[in-house]
Amino acid sequence: MGMLRLDWNIVATIVNLIxxxxxxxxxxxxxxxxxxxxxxxxxxxxxxxxKEEQNQAQQIKxxxxxxxxxxxxxxxxxxxxxxxxxxxxxxxKLENAKNQADKMLETAREKIESExxxxxxxxxxxxxxxxxxxxxxxxxSNASAQSDEALYNQFLSEAGETNxxxxx
Numbered sequence: 001m002g003m004l005r006l007d008w009n010i011v012a013t014i015v016n017l018i019x020x021x022x023x024x025x026x027x028x029x030x031x032x033x034x035x036x037x038x039x040x041x042x043x044x045x046x047x048x049x050x051k052e053e054q055n056q057a058q059q060i061k062x063x064x065x066x067x068x069x070x071x072x073x074x075x076x077x078x079x080x081x082x083x084x085x086x087x088x089x090x091x092x093k094l095e096n097a098k099n100q101a102d103k104m105l106e107t108a109r110e111k112i113e114s115e116x117x118x119x120x121x122x123x124x125x126x127x128x129x130x131x132x133x134x135x136x137x138x139x140x141s142n143a144s145a146q147s148d149e150a151l152y153n154q155f156l157s158e159a160g161e162t163n164x165x166x167x168x
Contacts, residue, residue: 124156131155 135151 124159127159128152128155 132152139147
C-alpha cells in the first residue's frame with residue numbers, strides 16, 4: 001500500500017475549495033452578476049433614452065427651422081404688403097393733391113372769367129354812359145328817355161356784333 005496513500009490534507013483542501021466555491025457562487029458571484037446585469041440594463045436604458053432625446057431634439061430643430069422659414073416668408077409678405085399699402089396710400093394722396101390742385105385751378109379760372117365778365121359789363125356800362133352823354137350833347141338836351149334807351153340798345157347791338165367778330 002505504499003503508493004496509493006491518500007493524503008487527508010489534500011482532500012480537506014479540495015473540500016474547502018469546493019465549499020468556498022459554492023459559498024462564493026451563492027453569496028458573491030450571484031449578487032455581483034445580478035448587479036452587473038442591472039447596471040447593463042440601466043446603461044442600455046440610459047443609452048436608449050439618450051437616443052430618443054436626440055431624436056426629439058432633431059425633430060425640434062427641424063420644427064424650429066421650419067418655423068423660422070415660415071417666419072421669414074411671413075415677414076417678407078408683411079413687408080411686401082406694407083410696401084404695397086404705402087405705394088397705394090402715396091398714389092391716393094398724390095391723386096388727391098392733384099385733384100385739389102385741379103379744383104383750385106378750375107376755381108381760379110372760373111373766378112378770373114367771372115371777374116373778366118364783370119369788368120366787361122362795367123366797361124360796357126361806362127361806355128354806354130359815355131356814349132349816351134356824347135349823344136345827348138350831339139343831339140341836344142331835348143332827347144327823351146325813350147330815345148336814350150333806343151340809342152343805347154342800338155349801340156349795344158352794334159358793339160356786340162363788333163365784339164363778336166373780333167373774338168373770332
